[in-house]
Amino acid sequence: MALQNIGIRLLQKTQNVLVVFQKRSKAIYTNASCFNEEEIKEKLQAFPGGSVDLIKQDSGIAVLTINNPNHKNAFTGTMMIQLKDRIDQLEQWTEGKGLIVQGTANTFCSGSDLNAVRALSSCQDGMKMCMFMQNTLTQLLRLPLISVALVEGKALGGGAELTTACDFRLMAPGSEIRFVHKHMGLVPGWGGGARLVRIVGSQNALKILSTACKVDQDLALQTRLADDILVSNEEGRPLEDALKWLSDFTKGPAAVIRSVKKVVLSGRELTSDEALKTEKEVFGSVWGGPANVEALAQRPKHK
Numbered sequence: 337m338a339l340q341n342i343g344i345r346l347l348q349k350t351q352n353v354l355v356v357f358q359k360r361s362k363a364i365y366t367n368a369s370c371f372n373e374e375e376i377k378e379k380l381q382a383f384p385g386g387s388v389d390l391i392k393q394d395s396g397i398a399v400l401t402i403n404n405p406n407h408k409n410a411f412t413g414t415m416m417i418q419l420k421d422r423i424d425q426l427e428q429w430t431e432g433k434g435l436i437v438q439g440t441a442n443t444f445c446s447g448s449d450l451n452a453v454r455a456l457s458s459c460q461d462g463m464k465m466c467m468f469m470q471n472t473l474t475q476l477l478r479l480p481l482i483s484v485a486l487v488e489g490k491a492l493g494g495g496a497e498l499t500t501a502c503d504f505r506l507m508a509p510g511s512e513i514r515f516v517h518k519h520m521g522l523v524p525g526w527g528g529g530a531r532l533v534r535i536v537g538s539q540n541a542l543k544i545l546s547t548a549c550k551v552d553q554d555l556a557l558q559t560r561l562a563d564d565i566l567v568s569n570e571e572g573r574p575l576e577d578a579l580k581w582l583s584d585f586t587k588g589p590a591a592v593i594r595s596v597k598k599v600v601l602s603g604r605e606l607t608s609d610e611a612l613k614t615e616k617e618v619f620g621s622v623w624g625g626p627a628n629v630e631a632l633a634q635r636p637k638h639k
């Protein structure tokens with residue numbers, strides 16, 4: 337009977353945590369904000385090409401690849417839809433711990449496909465595309481996975497914004513992140529402006545956005561836009577090195593790593609009171625869990 341009660345309590349705790357995160361991972365724009373996802377998807381379908389590929393490894397780390405090499409990995413309309421689908425898949429991946437986002441062919445991403453930009457030139461269409469991408473990139477940032485943008489070559493415009501939707505940014509030698517929006521008569525619209533401010537502070541963000549300067553590895557380290565610089569550009573090495581770099585953060589059971597991300601995310605995004613309550617719920621989900629029981633049985637010393 338006692339065991340049954342513990343089981344029921346654990347189930348309730350897990351449900352509470354789920355409720356908190358389901359509430360939080362809700363899209364920024366919904367039908368209530370007059371956003372019709374199907375309508376913009378239909379428009380985006382008219383701009384095909386390229387793909388967004390996902391490989392989930394047994395290690396619990398997935399690799400998401402932006403793949404449109406003939407156009408420097410620019411996001412076509414169908415790639416925007418695929419990105420959302422892949423992130424939906426990652427949301428369901430309960431064994432996942434980490435994610436690397438990269439571009440194919442030694443370049444990260446040159447932003448929005450300029451052909452689509454030209455065709456969706458009305459203010460309404462632009463804003464609908466922006467809402468769709470903000471929803472998707474917010475969903476990416478809120479995945480319970482520790483995510484890394486692996487920047488090889490150039491990350492321009494929307495590509496630069498995409499890097500800010502990951503927890504960490506690693507830059508390969510010679511790579512650059514550049515918010516070129518100003519030169520296009522634009523500002524960031526995929527949420528990259530708001531996220532940039534959180535990462536580098538408002539002074540640095542203002543400088544980076546108002547000059548549209550190249551953020552090379554030195555400036556990226558100085559402003560903390562990059563978390564580390566990789567040592568080699570040799571074929572295959574950046575991904576190999578990024579996987580190794582990430583593995584330091586993903587050692588251990590998925591339930592614990594995912595909980596760490598949830599606690600940090602709530603601290604980053606919620607009010608202090610909400611973050612504390614969420615932390616309590618997440619704590620409850622791991623307290624007395626298998627990893628906790630095993631650790632206690634081993635009586636570890638943290639020397």
Ligand SMILES: CCCC(=O)SCCNC(=O)CCNC(=O)[C@H](O)C(C)(C)COP(=O)(O)OP(=O)(O)OC[C@H]1O[C@@H](n2cnc3c(N)ncnc32)[C@H](O)[C@@H]1OP(=O)(O)O
Pocket residue numbers: 406407408410411446447448449450451453490492493494495516517520522523524525526
């Ligand atoms: C809210 C989102 C805002 C945005 O993202 S707006 C888009 C911002 N991005 C840009 O303006 C990128 C413009 N492209 C460039 O600056 C240069 O192409 C880039 C990336 C520096 C590469 O230069 P290069 O190495 O000299 O190569 P290239 O210019 O010959 O490009 C190779 C082929 O790729 C194409 N491409 C590059 N970026 C693209 C894009 N964003 N949309 C559509 N096509 C794009 C380019 O047109 C060229 O195609 P093609 O070989 O001439 O058929």
